[in-house]
Amino acid sequence: MSTMVQAVRMALHVGEDRLGVTDIFGEDVGAPLGGVFTATQGLKTTWNSPLDERGLIGTAIGLALAGQTPVAEIQFCDYAFNTIDLLKLAGGMAWSSGGDWNCPLVVMTPVGSGIHGSIYHSHSFDAQATRIPGWKVVMPSTPRDAYGLMLSAIVDPNPVMVLIPKALMRVKHAAGEEIPGEPDERTLSKMIDAPIGDRSQWVPQWPATPDLFIPFGKARMVREGEHVTVVCYGRMVRECTAAAEILAPEGISVEVIDLRSLHPYDWPMLTASIRKTGRVLYVNEDTEITNFGEHLIRRTVDELFYELQAPPKLLAGAHLPGIGLADNLEKASVPQRDGIVDALRALARHEP
Amino acid sequence: MQTATAAIPSSTSKRELPKETLLQMHSLMLRARLLEERLIRMQKQGDGYFWIGGPGEEAFNIPFGMLVHKGQGPEFDYLHLHYRSNAVALAMGADPVDFMRQMKNTASDPFSRGRNFAGHPSIRKWNLVPVSSPIEVQYAMAPGTAIANKRAGGKGISIVTGGDAGTAEGEFASCMIWSTRPGNELPVLMVVTNNQFGISTPAATQHGEQRISDRGKAFGMRTATIDGQDPEYVYFQLQEVMEYVRRERKPFLLEVMVSRLYGHSSSSGANFVGDEFDCLPAFEKKLEERGYLARKDADDMRAAITQEYLEAAKRVREEAMPPQEDAFTHVFEETNHVAWKKGN
Ligand SMILES: Cc1ncc(C[n+]2csc(CCOP(=O)(O)OP(=O)(O)O)c2C)c(N)n1
Numbered sequence: 001m002s003t004m005v006q007a008v009r010m011a012l013h014v015g016e017d018r019l020g021v022t023d024i025f026g027e028d029v030g031a032p033l034g035g036v037f038t039a040t041q042g043l044k045t046t047w048n049s050p051l052d053e054r055g056l057i058g059t060a061i062g063l064a065l066a067g068q069t070p071v072a073e074i075q076f077c078d079y080a081f082n083t084i085d086l087l088k089l090a091g092g093m094a095w096s097s098g099g100d101w102n103c104p105l106v107v108m109t110p111v112g113s114g115i116h117g118s119i120y121h122s123h124s125f126d127a128q129a130t131r132i133p134g135w136k137v138v139m140p141s142t143p144r145d146a147y148g149l150m151l152s153a154i155v156d157p158n159p160v161m162v163l164i165p166k167a168l169m170r171v172k173h174a175a176g177e178e179i180p181g182e183p184d185e186r187t188l189s190k191m192i193d194a195p196i197g198d199r200s201q202w203v204p205q206w207p208a209t210p211d212l213f214i215p216f217g218k219a220r221m222v223r224e225g226e227h228v229t230v231v232c233y234g235r236m237v238r239e240c241t242a243a244a245e246i247l248a249p250e251g252i253s254v255e256v257i258d259l260r261s262l263h264p265y266d267w268p269m270l271t272a273s274i275r276k277t278g279r280v281l282y283v284n285e286d287t288e289i290t291n292f293g294e295h296l297i298r299r300t301v302d303e304l305f306y307e308l309q310a311p312p313k314l315l316a317g318a319h320l321p322g323i324g325l326a327d328n329l330e331k332a333s334v335p336q337r338d339g340i341v342d343a344l345r346a347l348a349r350h351e352p
Numbered sequence: 353m354q355t356a357t358a359a360i361p362s363s364t365s366k367r368e369l370p371k372e373t374l375l376q377m378h379s380l381m382l383r384a385r386l387l388e389e390r391l392i393r394m395q396k397q398g399d400g401y402f403w404i405g406g407p408g409e410e411a412f413n414i415p416f417g418m419l420v421h422k423g424q425g426p427e428f429d430y431l432h433l434h435y436r437s438n439a440v441a442l443a444m445g446a447d448p449v450d451f452m453r454q455m456k457n458t459a460s461d462p463f464s465r466g467r468n469f470a471g472h473p474s475i476r477k478w479n480l481v482p483v484s485s486p487i488e489v490q491y492a493m494a495p496g497t498a499i500a501n502k503r504a505g506g507k508g509i510s511i512v513t514g515g516d517a518g519t520a521e522g523e524f525a526s527c528m529i530w531s532t533r534p535g536n537e538l539p540v541l542m543v544v545t546n547n548q549f550g551i552s553t554p555a556a557t558q559h560g561e562q563r564i565s566d567r568g569k570a571f572g573m574r575t576a577t578i579d580g581q582d583p584e585y586v587y588f589q590l591q592e593v594m595e596y597v598r599r600e601r602k603p604f605l606l607e608v609m610v611s612r613l614y615g616h617s618s619s620s621g622a623n624f625v626g627d628e629f630d631c632l633p634a635f636e637k638k639l640e641e642r643g644y645l646a647r648k649d650a651d652d653m654r655a656a657i658t659q660e661y662l663e664a665a666k667r668v669r670e671e672a673m674p675p676q677e678d679a680f681t682h683v684f685e686e687t688n689h690v691a692w693k694k695g696n
Pocket residue numbers: 436485486487488514515516517518519547549550551616
C-alpha cells in the first residue's frame with residue numbers, strides 16, 4: 001500500500017533497472033536526502049545538482065540529445081518559471097529541426113497548494129506547462145497513476161512533464177488501486193524508506209512491480225454519474241469526489257473525471273460524458289486567467305454547444321500573485337470543497 | 353574604437369601547416385565567405401526574409417570545423433553553435449546549397465523544413481545540435497552532452513560557441529558551474545567569439561570585466577584569449593586546446609577576437625563594414641608570400657565559386673515551399689531518433 005511519493009520512487013527504480021534511466025538529478029535529489037519529498041531515496045542514478053534550474057533543464061536537454069535518459073527534478077514548480085525559455089527549447093527541438101532531433105526527457109516537479117506552503121510553495125504549473133507545445137503533461141492523483149504515468153514518461157521519445165500534487169505526496173491508494181506486486185504498508189516502508197539517522201550503509205529492497213504503463217491521453221473515470229460532469233486533476237480530484245458524495249443524497253448524480261493526462265487529453269471521454277449530462281464543471285488550482293480549463297471550455301462550446309443544458313463553468317484559483325499563508329487566505333484563493341458543491345448544484349439545477 | 357586585435361597575444365603562428373592544409377583552409381574560407389555573401393544577396397533580392405551569419409569569423413570557424421571529431425553519438429564531438437557558424441558546418445562537409453534552402457525556407461531545407469532563419473543549421477548525423485535564436489541557451493545544454501561524452505569513454509567533447517554580449521546571460525555562468533563540479537569536471541570547450549558588439553551596443557559600455565575568459569579562472573578552468581584572424585595560428589591554438597579537453601576531460605574557456613564584416617544581420621543592413629579587419633585577404637596575402645597561391649588563381653577561384661553559388665541559388669528559388677499542413681508535422685515524435693547504444 002504505497003503513498004504517491006513511494007510510487008514515484010518505485011517507478012524511478014523500474015526506470016533505472018529496466019527502462020534505461022541514466023540520470024535522476026536535481027537540487028538535493030541525491031543521497032543522503034533523496035529529495036525534499038523523498039521521491040528519489042535509495043535510487044542508483046541520482047545526483048545532486050547545483051542550485052540552478054536553467055542549468056538543470058539545459059543539462060537534461062543535453063543528456064537527452066546525447067542518447068541518455070534523464071529525469072530532472074525541479075524542487076518546487078514555483079522555481080520552474082525561470083526555465084520557461086529552456087522548456088520551450090526542449091518542446092521545440094523536434095519541430096524546429098524538422099524532425100532531425102527529438103528530445104526524450106522527463107521533468108518532475110511538485111505542484112499546488114494544500115500544505116500551507118505560502119506564496120512560493122503553492123504555485124500551480126499546469127497553465128504554463130500546457131502552453132508549451134511539444135511537451136506531454138501529466139498530473140496523477142493516485143499513487144498507481146503516478147507510477148504508471150512516470151513509466152510512460154520515461155519511455156516516451158518526447159519531453160514529458162510530471163506534475164506531482166504536493167498535498168497528495170503522502171496519500172495512499174483507494175482499495176483495489178494498488179500497484180501489482182507491492183507489499184503492505186509497513187513492509188513496503190521497511191523495504192524502501194530510508195532509515196532516520198545514518199543512511200550511509202542503507203540499501204533499499206525494491207518490491208517486484210510490473211511495467212504498468214498508463215497511456216497518455218486517457219483520462220480516469222473516477223465515478224460515473226448522470227446529471228453533471230466534473231473534470232479535474234491532481235489534488236482537486238479528491239475534492240470533487242467528496243463533493244459528488246455530498247450531492248448524492250440530494251439526488252444529484254455527478255460524473256467525476258480525472259483528466260490525469262493534460263496534454264494530450266482525453267477529449268473522447270469528455271465528449272461522451274458532456275453529451276450524456278449536458279453540464280460540465282472544470283476544476284483546477286491554477287490562476288483563472290488564461291487557465292487550461294478555459295481552453296477546455298472553449299472547446300466544449302465550439303464542439304458541443306447544442307448539447308449543453310447549462311453554460312460550462314470553471315472553478316480555478318483566484319488571479320492573485322500567490323496563495324497567502326493564513327488558512328483564510330488560502331481558502332479564498334483556491335477552489336474549496338464547498339465551492340465545488342455549490343457550483344455543481346447550481347449547474348445541475350440550471351434551467352435552460 | 354578598440355581594434356579586434358588590441359592587446360591580445362600575437363596572432364602570427366611560429367609553426368607552419370603543410371601547404372595542402374593551408375590551401376584547403378583557404379578554399380573553405382573563401383567558400384564560406386562567398387556563401388554568406390550569396391545568402392545576403394538572396395535576402396536583399398527577396399529570396400528570404402532575414403539574414404544572419406558569420407562573415408569575418410572564417411579564420412576561426414574553418415579551422416574549428418576541420419578539427420571537429422565528427423560523427424554521431426557520444427563518442428564524437430557535440431556542437432552547440434550559435435547563428436554565426438555556417439562556416440563550421442561547411443568545413444565539416446555540409447552542402448552549401450542547404451544553407452540557401454534554409455534562407456529561402458523551402459520544404460527541402462534539411463535543417464528545419466523551412467521553419468527557421470538562415471544560419472540555424474541542425475545536423476544530427478554530426479552531433480550538430482539545432483541552432484536556436486535565444487542567446488546563450490546552448491551553454492546550458494553543453495554540460496549534458498559532455499556528461500555523455502565522458503561516459504562514452506572516447507575522445508568526444510562538447511563544444512559550445514556564442515557571442516561576447518551573450519555572456520551576460522545566466523547560462524554562461526551555468527556552463528562554467530556545471531562543467532567544474534569537483535570530481536565531475538566535464539569535457540566542455542566553451543568558446544566566445546568576441547566581436548565587441550551586441551547588435552549596436554559596444555561591449556565596453558556594458559562589461560566591466562577585463563577579459564571574458566578571466567571569468568573561467570574563478571572556476572579553476574584553463575582559459576585563453578586569442579586573436580581569431582589568422583587561421584593557421586587559430587588552427588594550432590585550437591588543436592592544443594581541444595587536445596587538452598579531450599585528454600584531461602576538463603573544460604576550457606576560449607575567447608576568440610573576431611570581426612563582424614556585414615554588421616549584425618539584415619536588420620542592420622548587412623552592408624560591408626570597411627573599418628574591421630578582414631581575415632580573408634590577409635590570409636591570401638600570407639599564402640602569396642609563401643608562394644602557395646597566385647593572385648590570379650585566387651581570383652579565378654572566387655569567380656568560379658561565385659558563379660556556382662549564383663546558379664545554385666537560382667535552382668533553390670524553384671524548389672517547393674512547405675505546404676500549410678507541413679506546419680503540423682514533428683510536434684511529437686513517434687520514435688526515438690537520438691537513442692544511442694555503443695556500437696549503433
Ligand atoms: C535571450 C535573447 N535576448 C535577446 C536576443 C536578441 N539578440 C539577438 S543577437 C543579440 C546580440 C548578441 O550579441 P553577442 O552575444 O555579442 O553575439 P554577436 O551577435 O555579436 O555575435 C541580441 C540582443 C536574443 N536573440 N536572445
